[in-house]
Amino acid sequence: MGTQPSVLVVEDEAPQREVLVYNLEAEGYIVTQATSGDAALEMALEDSPDLVLLDWMLPEVSGIEVCRRLKSRPETRMIPVIMISARSEEVDRVRGLETGADDYVVKPYSVVELMARIRTQLRRVRPASVGEVLEFDDISVNTEEHRVFRDGAELHLGPTEFRLLTTFMERPGRVWSRDQLLDRVWGRDIYVDSRTVDVHVGRLRKALRTESNTNDPIRTVRGTGYALG
CATH class of the missing domain: 3.40.50.2300 (Response regulator)
Structure with missing residues (x-):
């Protein structure tokens, strides 16, 4: 989806x-x-x-x-x-x-x-759609196996957080509005409130924190949405 x-x-x-x-x-x-x-x-x-x-x-x-x-x-x-x-x-x-x-x-x-x-x-x-491995800084995502690593340590993400992360990693630096993220991650047929996006971004941020790296790679862009890096 x-x-x-x-x-x-x-x-x-x-x-x-x-x-x-x-x-x-x-x-x-x-x-x-x-x-x-x-x-x-x-x-x-x-x-x-x-x-x-x-x-x-x-x-x-x-x-x-x-x-x-x-x-x-x-x-x-x-x-x-x-x-x-x-x-x-x-x-x-x-x-x-x-x-x-x-x-x-x-x-x-x-x-x-x-x-x-x-x-x-x-x-x-859209490298993820054809099964490529995505990399950004110390984060790597294997889209075929649905596995995420940071600094070599495997992270455990829920399916929605995984889709959010691959969306960000396909276009690092791009600012995504909440509506664009809703379309890309949830699909436009499903009614989801834009606050849901914030909740899942929060969960993704938490999941990306490791013992060796607590830096938050996701940037909140005031009044617009979110970006990676």
């Missing part, structure tokens, strides 16, 4: 969109959809997806323009964008990448290849 990566699919043609959504959901991703550039920009700001699959040809605002705007805003700049286009000319690919797209896939594409490219991008932004 709350740990699967989320993908925003931006495609105005229903059949193409359905194929993408079907395949992404089969891989276990949480999928949101937009059929226009404006809707895509709004949803990217609101939902902060882990990845955007963006079609070049969109009504009104083109995919290139959507990509340019996503990459020029600090809130959405870090989200990987994979551009999908029927334009196979080198000049178009270069233009797509110059606008800030992280990858460029030409139609017709192989679904298997597209899924592999999505995993590659997600490994960069």
Whole structure:
């Protein structure tokens, strides 16, 4: 819950969109959809997806323009964008990448290849979702085995604290609002009060204290939320 990566699919043609959504959901991703550039920009700001699959040809605002705007805003700049286009000319690919797209896939594409490219991008932004070991200072998290160590000593965290910690460790320094943490850790379908976030951050802080290291790596950012380091 709350740990699967989320993908925003931006495609105005229903059949193409359905194929993408079907395949992404089969891989276990949480999928949101937009059929226009404006809707895509709004949803990217609101939902902060882990990845955007963006079609070049969109009504009104083109995919290139959507990509340019996503990459020029600090809130959405870090989200990987994979551009999908029927334009196979080198000049178009270069233009797509110059606008800030992280990858460029030409139609017709192989679904298997597209899924592999999505995993590659997600490994960069959500290493925990693909089973990597995360490290920050003296803390290390093995996401496959659900084990946490600090200074070599194993810590025992509850499942929610574990998800909170992996969220922080995937993006050290990033300030997370309580709402963003609720979405990422609890999932948006569950009604949880934002005070719950504070309680669990408190528990996580307590769990991270060891005999050899009592430093608190989690920073409270007044009026905003929390950050690691």
